[in-house]
Amino acid sequence: MVLATLTALALHSEEAAAQNAEAQANNPLADITAFNIQNYYIDEFTGPGNQSGNQFVLRYAKPVQWGNSKWLIRASLPYNSFPVGTGGSTVNGIGDFDIFAAYQIDTGNPAISFAVGPEVVAPTATDNRLGSDQWQLGIANVYFNATSPKFQYGYLLTWRGGVGDTKGKPRVSLGAFQPFAFYQLGKGWYTGGAPIWTYNFRNHNYSVPLGIRLGKVIKRDKTVFNLFVEPQWSVRDKGAGQPKMQVYFALNMQFL
Structure with a gap:
């Protein structure tokens, strides 16, 4: 009887741990070091030429304790392959x-995360057509609600503007809003979406995609693997160079 009770408790504990890992796998504010390998394949941009492109992103996130305050540091570096003109040529680089x-x-409530802080963008592009060619400063705000083991939701809101010498380029003023919602299907499978809506305050161009994700969360020892694919379609856009259709896929890893 005692052995059966202990076994049941152990199984319940394992199941609860698995559910928590699944619920937190998409939390950008999880108190866990993470490394993400992400890719956007853009099948077609708005504007002439019906051209495609690609953005490959390496992302690292780490929680930091500073005195009595807790911070999350998140750094991203893209490798871009974007079309140039209408002749089918592309430019590639960081x-x-x-x-x-x-x-x-x-x-x-430990299941509800809310954070706000400064953002910095450094002009590290290897070609000025792959970046803004100017330093940018801004602000980021993140919210994530994982009170339900079945349904999690939240958002990432950012704004950044160009500072200092813009080297003749228009000064950046760009906002982005990324809503996300995820529904757990069981056995590590989940669905949902996390499109990024952008608005350019300088020329009033914008992009509003929607997507549907299928993902799988796998816990191995002290690592949580989150693999997913999310096709996204534009439902509203203005201006050339906005993605009409793209496929977002990634391998995200959290190190417990």
Whole structure:
């Protein structure tokens, strides 16, 4: 009887741990070091030429304790392959390096995360057509709600503007809003979406895609693997160079 009870408790504990890992796998504010390998294949851009492109992103996130305050540092570096003109040629290379430090505010509920902090974009592009060619400063705000083991949701909101010498280029003023919602299907499978909606305050161009994701969360020892694919389609856009249709796929890893 005692052995059966202990076995049941152990199984329940394992199941609860697995559910928590699945619920937190897409939390950008999870108190866990993470490394992400992400890719956007853009099948077609708005504007002439019906041209395609690609953006490959390496991303690293690490929680940091500074005194009594908790921060999340997230750094991203893209490798871009974008069309040039309408002749079918492309330009390839590293894009601008992006980093933000989000101060995590105590919500009183460990399942609800909320953070805000500064963002810096460095002009590291190997070709000025792959980046803004100017330093940028901005702000990032993140919210994630994992109170339900079945349904999680939240958003990432950022704005950044060009500072200093713009080298003759228009000064950047770009906002982005990334809503996300995920529904757990069981056995590590989940669905949902996390499109990025952008708005250019300088020329009022914008992009509003929607997508549907299929993902799988796998926990191995002290690593949580999150693999997914998410086709996205534009439902509203303005201006040339916006993605009409793209496929977002990734391998995200959290190190417990």
